[in-house]
Amino acid sequence: MPVHPSTTTAVSAPGKVLLTGGYLVLDRQYTGTVFALDARIHAVVQQLQRDRNRSSNQLTDSTETPQNTDEAVDPQPESVVVRSPQFIDAVWEYGVERCEQGGGVKVTQKNEGPKNPFVETSLNYALTYISYVADSKDLGSLSVTILADNDYYSDANQPGNSSQRNRGAFRDFGVKLQDAHKTGLGSSAALVTALVSALVVHRTMHPEDLIVARDKLHNLAQAAHCAAQGKVGSGFDVGAAVFGSCSYRRFSPSILEELGDVGSPGFEERLFSTVEDLDAKHPWDTEFMDVGMKLPPGLQMVLCDVDCGSQTPSMVRKVLEWRNQNQEEADSLWDSLQANNEKLRQELRRNAGNRADPETEAALADEVSKHASILIQQSRTLLKTMTEKSGVPIEPRVQTELLDAVSAVDGVIGGVVPGAGGYDAVVLLIRDDMEVIQRLNQLFESYQSQVEDDFGGKIDRVRMLGVRHGSEGIRDEQANLGNYLAWL
Numbered sequence: 001m002p003v004h005p006s007t008t009t010a011v012s013a014p015g016k017v018l019l020t021g022g023y024l025v026l027d028r029q030y031t032g033t034v035f036a037l038d039a040r041i042h043a044v045v046q047q048l049q050r051d052r053n054r055s056s057n058q059l060t061d062s063t064e065t066p067q068n069t070d071e072a073v074d075p076q077p078e079s080v081v082v083r084s085p086q087f088i089d090a091v092w093e094y095g096v097e098r099c100e101q102g103g104g105v106k107v108t109q110k111n112e113g114p115k116n117p118f119v120e121t122s123l124n125y126a127l128t129y130i131s132y133v134a135d136s137k138d139l140g141s142l143s144v145t146i147l148a149d150n151d152y153y154s155d156a157n158q159p160g161n162s163s164q165r166n167r168g169a170f171r172d173f174g175v176k177l178q179d180a181h182k183t184g185l186g187s188s189a190a191l192v193t194a195l196v197s198a199l200v201v202h203r204t205m206h207p208e209d210l211i212v213a214r215d216k217l218h219n220l221a222q223a224a225h226c227a228a229q230g231k232v233g234s235g236f237d238v239g240a241a242v243f244g245s246c247s248y249r250r251f252s253p254s255i256l257e258e259l260g261d262v263g264s265p266g267f268e269e270r271l272f273s274t275v276e277d278l279d280a281k282h283p284w285d286t287e288f289m290d291v292g293m294k295l296p297p298g299l300q301m302v303l304c305d306v307d308c309g310s311q312t313p314s315m316v317r318k319v320l321e322w323r324n325q326n327q328e329e330a331d332s333l334w335d336s337l338q339a340n341n342e343k344l345r346q347e348l349r350r351n352a353g354n355r356a357d358p359e360t361e362a363a364l365a366d367e368v369s370k371h372a373s374i375l376i377q378q379s380r381t382l383l384k385t386m387t388e389k390s391g392v393p394i395e396p397r398v399q400t401e402l403l404d405a406v407s408a409v410d411g412v413i414g415g416v417v418p419g420a421g422g423y424d425a426v427v428l429l430i431r432d433d434m435e436v437i438q439r440l441n442q443l444f445e446s447y448q449s450q451v452e453d454d455f456g457g458k459i460d461r462v463r464m465l466g467v468r469h470g471s472e473g474i475r476d477e478q479a480n481l482g483n484y485l486a487w488l
């Protein structure tokens, strides 16, 4: 059945936190446990003009013959305008060009101002795929609005209190996108996933079929995200954005290595084959286990933003260099971490999401908490060895001090420095109880690091984010279009 684009399509995708498996997950032999968050990025696609050969009043004129219309009106060029209205001047206007020799569809920014490689690449990839598979090649003109849940950016230094700057469910951040302080929830992966999915749904599918199309949307989003960031990472963030919380095993990088750039001859066919998993030599081999996993009843996860006066770039390169030069020692460390991380995952999924009577639940939460606490400590010990051996601040001393301090708070099960580690954040597993949150906030009120850091860092402020474990991946937001009205 042909799909006629409805006027508005909206899809959202969640942010992520890699609880365990940082660095390991870059290697297919190992896995990472990634939790989707309840902070999401939303992409709303509006069809401004559907048929470029007819002006809008002619659309309804049934007496006119198509031939006359085509001759009478100059076609409007296809265009896409993307806005991120929570930020100052965040508008990207694109012209659309079809490349020769099956090179695909390429957009070119028309307006002044900084480029947005994640938006631009998502458009190139999604429009190339769409124009290859859709009934109508004519895009017309599209307006896309990007909206991010408030926790993606910390805005403590902005004027006006936060409630004054809320419009509907979303906040006016009052700064330029490049000046916003990111909280590390994986904004680019959620953005790319939501944007390519919204465009593909808009032109080729019924929104209710979103879940069925998850594999293809995943492949498309991974390809676009890797191209935009200029490297093939593990892709756990895109994996969680599409499928939600899971245990993730990466895809073989060779799947994307021969795709080439948009505009190169044959790109549209190669992209189609990659998205639809038709290349017998390079089948997609990403593995998602425990998809949509939830925390056991009685447990909760909180993220804390750490303000620290030190940054160490290229951590991944350095860790992998150390691993290459110390293969045996590294393998044994990687294996120990994997075994421990797996035990933690098994522990967390015991009865995860299942409700029982309150007494049984409380007893189970006690037992899970005790075991999880030991496993988290063990994981940290191994990450500290990794820190020391590789000379990379995965769990630097100021973070050890912070994690020890929070772990001593009644009701905190344990915490780690998520993902690549470093100074940006900590993630804590806690008993799901407001009093624990209050105790933590009390600790953070005047928190400052006291120890001398091994890499020169100093923590000046710790702030608990409002974001919590979310579990769900991409979501059709067609029923919630009202949430966006204040911003469209």
Ligand SMILES: Nc1ncnc2c1ncn2[C@@H]1O[C@H](COP(=O)(O)OP(=O)(O)O)[C@@H](O)[C@H]1O
Pocket: 084, 116, 117, 118, 119, 146, 147, 148, 177, 182, 184, 185, 186, 187, 188, 189, 191
């Ligand atoms: N709300 C948004 N609107 C438009 N683009 C965004 C938005 N959030 C993130 N991006 C894009 O993603 C980039 C940030 O990606 P990156 O530095 O990889 O951070 P992260 O670790 O959060 O993914 C921004 O420079 C911008 O291109």
Ligand SMILES: C[C@@](O)(CCOP(=O)(O)OP(=O)(O)O)CC(=O)O
Pocket: 017, 018, 021, 022, 023, 024, 025, 026, 184, 185, 186, 233, 234, 235, 236, 237, 316, 418, 419, 420, 421
């Ligand atoms: C090192 C890694 O395994 C994990 C990095 O996790 P983060 O959550 O720190 O990632 P960013 O959001 O890109 O900063 C690299 C990878 O898997 O790609």
